[in-house]
Amino acid sequence: MWDNLNTQLTAGMRWYVADRDWLTVFQLPPYAPDLNPVEGVWSVLRRTALANRASADPDNLITTVRRGLRQLQYRHDVLNGCLTGTGLPRRPP
Known part of the structure; x- marks a missing residue:
């Protein structure tokens, strides 16, 4: 292989x-991250909620990721940007 x-x-x-x-x-x-919209979401999280952050334990990391995803769910423009490159249908506003 x-x-x-x-x-x-x-x-x-x-x-x-x-x-x-x-x-x-x-x-x-x-590897084709441009076909997977989750890669775009992780990229946004790495640049926002997870940027310059060191977690002391897994629970702290989980809380941080959940908080970042919760904030991201209200940013329809950002989520649509993650979908645009994949050719998947956009989420309605």
């Missing part, structure tokens, strides 16, 4: 695989 590491995509590596009929390589699809 190949995960698109740059050394796996070189011409030398392709020749190596092509010369060995016993070797089968499966190339995994590239």
